[in-house]
Amino acid sequence: MNEFMTGILAWLYTILGNYGWAMVVFTLLIRLVLMPFDYKSRVSMRKMSKVQPKMAAIQKKYANDQNKMNQKMQELYKSENVSPLSGCLPMLLSYPILIIMFSAMRAFANQQVVRQVVEMLQNPDVLPAYDGWLWIRNLWMPDSPFAPALPDLNTLRMIPSDIWLKFMTPELLASLPSELSSLTLDSFTGNALTDTITQISNYLQSLPLYQEGTAILPGWTFNLLITSFSIMKEYNGFFLLPILSAASQFLMTKMTPQQPAPAAADSNQPNTGKFMTYFFPLFSLWICSSYNGAFALYWVVSNLIAIVQTYAINRYLDSKEKTTANLEAKK
Numbered sequence: 001m002n003e004f005m006t007g008i009l010a011w012l013y014t015i016l017g018n019y020g021w022a023m024v025v026f027t028l029l030i031r032l033v034l035m036p037f038d039y040k041s042r043v044s045m046r047k048m049s050k051v052q053p054k055m056a057a058i059q060k061k062y063a064n065d066q067n068k069m070n071q072k073m074q075e076l077y078k079s080e081n082v083s084p085l086s087g088c089l090p091m092l093l094s095y096p097i098l099i100i101m102f103s104a105m106r107a108f109a110n111q112q113v114v115r116q117v118v119e120m121l122q123n124p125d126v127l128p129a130y131d132g133w134l135w136i137r138n139l140w141m142p143d144s145p146f147a148p149a150l151p152d153l154n155t156l157r158m159i160p161s162d163i164w165l166k167f168m169t170p171e172l173l174a175s176l177p178s179e180l181s182s183l184t185l186d187s188f189t190g191n192a193l194t195d196t197i198t199q200i201s202n203y204l205q206s207l208p209l210y211q212e213g214t215a216i217l218p219g220w221t222f223n224l225l226i227t228s229f230s231i232m233k234e235y236n237g238f239f240l241l242p243i244l245s246a247a248s249q250f251l252m253t254k255m256t257p258q259q260p261a262p263a264a265a266d267s268n269q270p271n272t273g274k275f276m277t278y279f280f281p282l283f284s285l286w287i288c289s290s291y292n293g294a295f296a297l298y299w300v301v302s303n304l305i306a307i308v309q310t311y312a313i314n315r316y317l318d319s320k321e322k323t324t325a326n327l328e329a330k331k
Helices: 002-016 019-050 052-061 066-080 088-122 153-157 161-167 170-174 192-205 208-213 240-255 272-290 293-330
Strands: 216-223 228-232
Touching: 002 019, 002 088, 019 052, 019 088, 019 293, 052 066, 088 153, 088 161, 088 192, 088 293, 153 192, 192 208, 240 272, 240 293, 272 293
Parallel strands: none
Antiparallel strands: 216 228
16 A cells, blocks of 8 residues: 555656645545545534534433433434434544555655665765755655754664665665675664664764754754754754644644533543644644654645635535525425
8 A cells, every 4th residue: 555655646746746746736635535534524523513512411411320321312313313423433534544644655755765865875975866845955854943954863763674675786785885885785684774774874974965964053952851952054944844734733623523521420521622622733743843744744735625625514514504494494
């Protein structure tokens, strides 16, 4: 499935000539495929939101009788023709797509990073070819002023053996600089990979061009309790995609109908709806600041399209309900 997804992205790149715009179009295609599921989910959640007052009344009335409460709830679902799971199931179908996209983008980004490393190994006096997009210099590195455009040691350590072996052919190994002449195909497998990555990183750091590309801006290192971060001279982005991901995720969460609040007897239970309202935006901020800009771009564009879809679906359903109400009033 990873190869299928990355194959579509590569095909779009041949047409558009830029991986950033290819990712935007690819995300639009994914959202179009998921649109029927989104519509069905919104309709179901809308029905559930309309019966929330009745559900809350049952919860309050039978707070001390769980069996009776469950019975009345089932009767309510049957009479209103709703199901508490009907709105969740279509949404759950989109999560495998997200997981596949995450895996595909990670594999594709890793390949591009290794390509850039190989280019530097073969031409140490020339910067590798970047795949940029608007303000982002290198789509395969995070959109952040704390990340360089050139691949760093932390990025190289996350690349698995099979990706390295796609590039490290015997011919390529024979052409490596003398400092890396001891490397073989076995150097990129098993436990040896960690030492190999360190060896490659040490060689890159000895190159003046690489030193300049990964230099830290003097006086802009911040030490926190558990970590530290520094602003790079040749930073890769402005942190816009992570911020946009959190903002769009928050807006999308607020547009989603919430489940009814717990009954009075359960008032001490945590409000999971409120927790999710802030958890998902923070999660989006973290994952889009930690991974490559291409994946963050997919996440942001997907959220923006979902917001537009939700607004359009809500307008359509409002109009449909209004028309139905007018027809019933005329009878």
